[in-house]
Structures are given as structure tokens and as C-alpha cells.
Amino acid sequence: MLQSKLFPKTQKQAPRDEISANAQLLIRAGFIDKLMAGVYTFLPLGFRVLKKIENIIREEMVGAGGQEILMPALQPKENWDKTGRWETMNDLYRIKDARDKEFALGPTHEEIIFPFLKKTISSYKDLPVYVFQIQNKFRMELRAKSGLLRGREFLMKDFYSFHANENDRDRYYDLMIDIYKRVFARAGVGKETYFTFAPGGTFSKYSDEFQTVTEAGEDVVHICDKCRKAINNEIFREQRKCPQCGKSDFRKEKAIEVGNIFKLKNKFAEDFDLKFKDKDGHEKFVITACYGIGLGRLMGAVVEVNHDDKGIIWPEAVAPFRIHLLLLNNELRIKNKADELYKDLQKAKIEVLYDDRDDVSAGEKFAEADLIGIPYRVVVSEKTAAQNKLEIKKRNEAKARLITKKELLKYV
Amino acid sequence: MLQSKLFPKTQKQAPRDEISANAQLLIRAGFIDKLMAGVYTFLPLGFRVLKKIENIIREEMVGAGGQEILMPALQPKENWDKTGRWETMNDLYRIKDARDKEFALGPTHEEIIFPFLKKTISSYKDLPVYVFQIQNKFRMELRAKSGLLRGREFLMKDFYSFHANENDRDRYYDLMIDIYKRVFARAGVGKETYFTFAPGGTFSKYSDEFQTVTEAGEDVVHICDKCRKAINNEIFREQRKCPQCGKSDFRKEKAIEVGNIFKLKNKFAEDFDLKFKDKDGHEKFVITACYGIGLGRLMGAVVEVNHDDKGIIWPEAVAPFRIHLLLLNNELRIKNKADELYKDLQKAKIEVLYDDRDDVSAGEKFAEADLIGIPYRVVVSEKTAAQNKLEIKKRNEAKARLITKKELLKYV
Numbered sequence: 128m129l130q131s132k133l134f135p136k137t138q139k140q141a142p143r144d145e146i147s148a149n150a151q152l153l154i155r156a157g158f159i160d161k162l163m164a165g166v167y168t169f170l171p172l173g174f175r176v177l178k179k180i181e182n183i184i185r186e187e188m189v190g191a192g193g194q195e196i197l198m199p200a201l202q203p204k205e206n207w208d209k210t211g212r213w214e215t216m217n218d219l220y221r222i223k224d225a226r227d228k229e230f231a232l233g234p235t236h237e238e239i240i241f242p243f244l245k246k247t248i249s250s251y252k253d254l255p256v257y258v259f260q261i262q263n264k265f266r267m268e269l270r271a272k273s274g275l276l277r278g279r280e281f282l283m284k285d286f287y288s289f290h291a292n293e294n295d296r297d298r299y300y301d302l303m304i305d306i307y308k309r310v311f312a313r314a315g316v317g318k319e320t321y322f323t324f325a326p327g328g329t330f331s332k333y334s335d336e337f338q339t340v341t342e343a344g345e346d347v348v349h350i351c352d353k354c355r356k357a358i359n360n361e362i363f364r365e366q367r368k369c370p371q372c373g374k375s376d377f378r379k380e381k382a383i384e385v386g387n388i389f390k391l392k393n394k395f396a397e398d399f400d401l402k403f404k405d406k407d408g409h410e411k412f413v414i415t416a417c418y419g420i421g422l423g424r425l426m427g428a429v430v431e432v433n434h435d436d437k438g439i440i441w442p443e444a445v446a447p448f449r450i451h452l453l454l455l456n457n458e459l460r461i462k463n464k465a466d467e468l469y470k471d472l473q474k475a476k477i478e479v480l481y482d483d484r485d486d487v488s489a490g491e492k493f494a495e496a497d498l499i500g501i502p503y504r505v506v507v508s509e510k511t512a513a514q515n516k517l518e519i520k521k522r523n524e525a526k527a528r529l530i531t532k533k534e535l536l537k538y539v
Numbered sequence: 540m541l542q543s544k545l546f547p548k549t550q551k552q553a554p555r556d557e558i559s560a561n562a563q564l565l566i567r568a569g570f571i572d573k574l575m576a577g578v579y580t581f582l583p584l585g586f587r588v589l590k591k592i593e594n595i596i597r598e599e600m601v602g603a604g605g606q607e608i609l610m611p612a613l614q615p616k617e618n619w620d621k622t623g624r625w626e627t628m629n630d631l632y633r634i635k636d637a638r639d640k641e642f643a644l645g646p647t648h649e650e651i652i653f654p655f656l657k658k659t660i661s662s663y664k665d666l667p668v669y670v671f672q673i674q675n676k677f678r679m680e681l682r683a684k685s686g687l688l689r690g691r692e693f694l695m696k697d698f699y700s701f702h703a704n705e706n707d708r709d710r711y712y713d714l715m716i717d718i719y720k721r722v723f724a725r726a727g728v729g730k731e732t733y734f735t736f737a738p739g740g741t742f743s744k745y746s747d748e749f750q751t752v753t754e755a756g757e758d759v760v761h762i763c764d765k766c767r768k769a770i771n772n773e774i775f776r777e778q779r780k781c782p783q784c785g786k787s788d789f790r791k792e793k794a795i796e797v798g799n800i801f802k803l804k805n806k807f808a809e810d811f812d813l814k815f816k817d818k819d820g821h822e823k824f825v826i827t828a829c830y831g832i833g834l835g836r837l838m839g840a841v842v843e844v845n846h847d848d849k850g851i852i853w854p855e856a857v858a859p860f861r862i863h864l865l866l867l868n869n870e871l872r873i874k875n876k877a878d879e880l881y882k883d884l885q886k887a888k889i890e891v892l893y894d895d896r897d898d899v900s901a902g903e904k905f906a907e908a909d910l911i912g913i914p915y916r917v918v919v920s921e922k923t924a925a926q927n928k929l930e931i932k933k934r935n936e937a938k939a940r941l942i943t944k945k946e947l948l949k950y951v
Binding site for chain 2: 134162203
């Protein structure tokens with residue numbers, strides 16, 4: 128893509144009320160725009176990152192046998208009355224229409240998927256069922272102040288698995304833990320992300336979190352480096368021992384929850400009378416688990432973990448482009464070289480942002496490239512043209528080097 | 540995909556309160572589920588169709604130079620006060636949070652994109668800008684009863700173009716008309732869809748609709764077959780002449796509006812003071828147009844136009860799968876043939892739904908295949924196996940014929 132056409136331009140300043148690094152950098156670099164606290168527009172650069180994260184998650188969920196669906200955000204009050212959460216959930220947005228009919232704006236989808244299963248499931252032969260969606264959720268966060276880490280409106284992947292017995296569920300749940308690790312590794316926060324034991328709420332025996340260690344985190348985790356697992360603050364207060372190895376050698380860190388998975392107790396199955404007939408004709412409750420990842424939050428966590436004082440350092444798999452091509456000289460002879468390279472890279476199906484602007488200084492182009500944070504910066508200038516070479520520098524390395532076009536195409 | 544694993548099963552009956560053909564067929568065939576009037580879940584089959592429609596639209600919008608973004612559904616009341624539509628728009632969902640702050644649930648996004656442009660545009664050099672999104676919208680339809688044709692919550696593509704002068708806008712607008720025709724042709728309703736002159740509202744000189752002729756339509760259009768254009772009822776009442784050729788030879792038809800494009804007057808630019816400096820340093824209002832397509836509505840229209848009394852007849856480009864492979868015999872020798880064909884088709888990257896179920900009769904399988912409506916039905920049975928052939932039938936043709944596997948792979 129030509130940077131002269133990219134909308135919008137980068138900004139010198141982030142809004143004064145943004146304190147988190149992810150929001151500051153993403154706004155300045157033109158990835159997102161803040162509409163109000165906790166509510167953002169994804170701009171063309173940000174949308175590209177979001178789609179890459181979405182595709183990683185989708186691939187892994189389909190790999191786990193998940194079938195993709197799309198449930199509504201607008202949900203009837205009756206469903207929320209059945210679980211009691213119309214009254215108890217503080218951060219639920221409630222709507223009344225012109226006929227005084229009331230709706231919830233979905234912060235989660237148990238209230239929708241359980242009654243739907245009830246309509247379609249009757250026998251053990253209908254199980255297991257694995258469904259997921261990537262969908263917009265709403266939560267009434269009155270004090271949203273962490274950029275993409277905590278939103279009022281946010282894209283989330285929610286996956287629901289339904290089983291005939293606990294053994295089958297537990298086996299699948301363990302598989303999903305590995306799949307979650309792969310998602311976070313692919314998104315570029317694998318090293319910093321810890322499987323974390325946390326207490327369940329009223330409807331779950333316990334819950335398992337995936338916590339990414341970063342100064343920006345609102346949570347505290349206690350990491351057992353021996354097991355590469357963590358416990359959260361509540362578990363820590365109850366038992367100062369690692370549930371894996373029993374030792375008490377913890378490292379305390381701030382962290383942000385990037386994923387959360389639950390084995391559900393019978394609460395929702397009971398609320399919606401979700402039963403099936405087993406082989407012997409006995410009626411039993413369907414055994415379930417659910418598995419969430421916030422896409423925007425993951426994007427925010429990736430930025431929190433991968434940036435320096437100059438800007439973002441995108442991991443390759445989620446970068447908006449693979450190469451940032453900078454033209455530093457407006458002479459036609461040199462511009463032709465850059466144009467040709469741009470075409471060759473496009474032909475080779477390499478995503479490239481080409482800074483072709485003729486009214487921006489070299490210094491500004493370098494500064495913006497660092498701010499935007501594309502993994503490979505390739506420079507075409509008078510100096511490189513004289514040697515019939517290109518200058519390449521990785522965003523996360525200090526030193527640039529000269530290579531030929533052939534070497535570049537082979538390298539990336 | 541194996542049909543034995545496909546979630547959920549087809550249904551004998553649609554809900555009694557569904558009167559539209561699109562909703563009845565899509566619900567019975569397991570493409571969508573009705574949560575409440577005008578609000579549907581897209582199930583795995585329906586989600587696949589939705590994604591195909593989305594991809595056609597995205598390809599065409601990117602081809603038109605559009606840059607994709609994603610704007611929020613939750614929008615501050617202040618923005619809607621500025622345009623006066625907080626008071627005047629009857630079908631706006633209004634929300635109040637626990638601190639009495641008010642929000643609109645976006646039925647459209649002029650109130651968001653115009654103030655954002657105001658922040659980022661200053662000079663003629665910043666224009667034109669082409670942005671679009673594929674995003675969830677909300678409208679308080681109190682009497683939603685047309686299935687996917689009129690929803691309370693619905694996916695929409697909205698595209699906004701911003702220009703320095705009317706000439707540039709008008710040239711682009713004409714280009715978009717051709718692109719819209721291509722979208723509807725690719726989605727399988729090109730023949731039935733007419734460019735339709737309609738009066739503009741308070742903020743547009745006039746509006747242009749794309750109307751698909753179907754008995755299920757809630758609109759009436761008057762078609763000039765000479766020009767292949769239509770006028771809507773309001774225009775018809777004012778002038779009984781074709782704006783193109785001046786003749787009065789009209790054919791009256793029911794139709795559904797699948798797309799709507801507007802050249803905007805200065806209303807929104809004035810409300811949000813969206814100006815730019817031209818080459819001479821003069822301040823002028825940005826000239827704009829907007830272009831909408833409802834994805835679910837288009838899916839509903841495709842079904843209304845393409846079905847018979849047995850079920851849906853998907854156009855190839857938006858079908859959930861290309862081939863529906865039916866195994867009609869549970870003998871291992873014959874099942875092995877079907878299994879092998881399934882693998883070969885997958886290797887050839889042909890999307891195939893394989894009805895491998897061993898507890899469903901041949902009659903039921905045929906009936907379900909007709910209901911689901913995949914373009915090519917391929918049968919493996921004792922009869923076909925005896926001749927070392929396959930039976931192929933197109934959903935929109937009556938006659939089946941025998942071909943070899945090699946011929947099939949070449950054919951599809």
C-alpha cells in the first residue's frame with residue numbers, strides 16, 4: 128500500500144486523557160481512534176492487525192473442531208431473568224424500546240447459546256458440540272482507562288463446548304489449554320504469558336486464566352518459574368503454594384488477563400434445562416466449558432509487551448505489513464528503483480507499506496517507521512542506489528545492513 | 540465437512556410466526572436461528588454464506604480504493620445531538636448507563652465518521668478519502684416480520700467517500716454504481732436487481748436504490764425495460780416518465796431494496812464543520828457520498844429469488860459448499876469409495892459437505908440436499924459403484940447423469 132494514500136496520517140500527540148502505552152502508541156501511529164473512554168474505532172492499520180489476530184484465533188479454533196457461528200448482541204430480558212443475571216450483573220447495558228420491551232446488550236453469550244442447544248440437542252448422539260463466534264460485546268465499564276485492555280465495546284472470541292460426561296469435557300479442556308498457548312505464542316506474547324490458576328465464580332468450580340506479564344497489567348500474578356505457571360492474588364492469599372509442584376518460590380508481577388477458560392458447573396444447564404438422554408435412556412445434564420479471548424485486549428497486550436520509547440515493535444505474525452519501504456530521495460532515477468522494488472514485493476505476495484511521500488523529510492520518515500513498528504524497514508536512497516543495494520533493518524535490532532534485491536526477496 | 544458432525548440438524552418445521560420464505564427456508568435448513576423478531580443467530584451453514592457475501596463485498600470495495608475500518612456501535616449522545624437525529628430518528632435505540640450518561644446504538648455511522656474526518660482532514664491534499672466498514676447496526680423495528688430482509692440487528696457495509704469538489708464526487712459515484720451492479724451480479728441477484736431512482740431525504744438531493752424484484756419485497760418499483768432502470772413509487776406519483784428515456788412504459792413489481800447510495804448535501808459537513816483549504820487557501824465544505832449494503836438482507840434476497848418448493852437454490856458464489864456428496868449405502872466397500880472421493884475433493888480445494896450419516900434414509904438425504912440447496916449434488920450408491928461412476932445433478936436442473944471421478948474433478 129502507498130503511504131501517500133494511507134488514511135489517516137500519524138499524529139504527534141495522543142489525547143491527554145490516554146494514560147496507557149498501548150492507546151498512546153496506537154493512536155499516535157494511526158491504528159485506532161478514541162471515540163470515548165473504552166470505545167475505539169479501528170483505522171486501516173489497526174484493522175489489519177485486528178484481522179491477523181482474528182485469523183490466528185479462527186485457524187486455531189477451527190483446528191480444535193470448532194464450528195463458527197454469529198450470535199446477536201441484542202438479547203431478550205427473559206433469557207437474562209432465567210439465569211438471574213439481569214439483576215446481578217452490574218456491568219450489563221439494559222435497553223428499553225418504544226414499547227417498553229427490555230433487552231440486554233450482550234456482555235457474554237451463555238444466555239443465548241444454552242437455550243439454542245436446548246432446542247437442538249436431545250441424545251448422547253448429538254454430543255459433543257463445539258461452537259464459537261468472534262463477535263462484539265458490551266460491558267458498562269464506568270472507569271475505562273486502559274486503552275484496548277479494558278473496553279466498553281470489544282471484539283471477543285467465545286467458544287462453548289458441550290459434552291456427554293466430565294471425562295470427555297476434561298480431555299477437551301486440556302486440549303484447549305494447548306491451543307490457547309499456541310494462539311498467544313503466534314500472536315507474539317507466548318514468552319510473557321502464563322497459565323494462571325484462579326478461583327471460579329458462582330457458576331464454575333475454578334477458572335483458568337492466561338496472564339501476560341506487563342507493567343500495564345491491572346492484575347497481580349505470582350509466578351512459579353519452575354512450573355512456568357502462576358496463581359492469582361486470591362489463590363495466593365489462600366495457599367502460598369504452587370498447585371503444580373507444591374513449592375512456594377514465587378515471583379510477583381503485574382499482568383493482564385488475555386484469555387479466560389472455565390469448566391462450568393451445572394448452573395446454565397439447570398437454568399435452561401439443558402439435558403440429553405444417555406445410552407441407557409437416562410436424562411442427564413449436558414457438561415460444558417467455555418473459552419474466551421478478547422481480540423482488542425490481545426492487540427493491546429501485544430503492544431504493551433512489544434514497544435520501546437520510539438514506538439511499537441510488531442511481532443511478524445500480527446504486523447500490519449511485513450516490510451516498510453522508505454524512499455528517501457525524490458530524484459526520478461532513485462524513485463524508479465523504489466517503485467520497481469515495491470512492484471516486485473507485491474508480486475512476491477509480501478505485504479509492504481511504501482512510504483512514497485515526496486513532502487516528508489528522511490528524519491520524519493524514520494521516526495514514523497519506528498512509531499508504526501513494521502518488522503522490516505527497507506530504505507532506498509541515493510547512497511543505496513549508488514551501490515545498487517538496499518538498506519534493511521529489523522525494527523527490533525539496532526544495526527542496518529546493505530543487501531541486494533535478490534537477497535531481500537529470498538530473506539523475507 | 541462431514542454432515543454427521545455439522546451442527547445443528549435440519550428441522551421439519553419453521554417457527555409458526557415466521558411468514559417470509561427466506562426465514563422459513565433458512566431456519567428449516569439450519570442456516571439461521573430466530574432469537575426474537577428481527578434478531579437471528581447465524582449458524583455454521585449460514586455463517587459460511589455470510590462470509591462469502593462479505594468477501595465479495597470486501598473485494599469490490601477494496602477494488603474501489605476503499606480502506607477498511609471498524610467503527611463502534613456504542614456512540615455518545617452529543618454526536619447525535621449535533622445532527623438533531625437524537626430527537627428525530629424514531630428507530631434509534633437509546634441507552635443510559637449507571638451514571639445517566641446517554642448513548643445511541645448506531646443505526647448508521649455519519650455521526651462518527653464525520654467528526655473523525657474533521658480531526659484528520661485540513662487540506663485538499665488530504666482528499667479524496669474512501670473508507671468503509673462491515674459492521675453490526677441496530678434499528679428499533681417494532682414490527683420486524685420479514686426474516687433477514689428487515690432486522691433490528693444486522694450486518695451492514697457502509698462506505699463513505701470524501702471529495703474536494705462535486706465533479707470528483709460525481710465521477711466516483713458513477714464508478715460505485717458499476718461496482719454495486721457487480722456485487723449483486725456476483726451474489727446471484729444481478730438479473731433481478733434494478734438501479735432505481737428515489738427521492739433523497741432531508742440531507743440528500745436524491746438517493747439511488749438497488750431494488751431486487753421479488754414477491755417478498757416491501758417496496759413497489761416501476762421498471763422501464765427499455766433502460767433496465769426503475770423508479771420508486773414516490774417518483775412515479777410525481778412524474779410518470781422514465782428519467783432516462785422519457786417514456787412511460789412501466790412494469791410494476793414488488794421489490795426489496797438491497798443497496799442504497801446517496802450523494803450527501805452539506806448537512807453533515809455543516810453539522811460537524813468539516814471543511815478543507817483548497818489550492819487558493821479558501822475554506823470549503825468537504826463534498827461527500829455514502830453507499831450501503833445490508834449483508835443479511837442481501838442473503839435473504841438471494842434466497843427469495845433463488846428457491847423452489849423443495850428448498851434453497853444457492854448461486855455458486857455464495858453457496859455454503861460447492862458439492863453435496865451423498866453416500867446412500869452403508870456397505871464398507873461403497874463407503875470407502877465415497878470416503879476416497881471426499882478426500883480427493885478436499886485435496887483439490889473444492890468445498891464439500893459429505894453426508895456420511897448411516898442412520899438416515901436415502902429419501903431423507905435427497906430431501907435435505909434439496910432443502911440446503913448446494914449447487915452440485917453427487918451421489919455414491921450401490922448403482923453408481925457397480926458402474927464405477929458417480930451420479931451428479933445440479934440443484935437447479937431436473938436431470939442427473941453419471942460421470943467418472945476424473946470427469947467430476949475436471950468439471951467442478
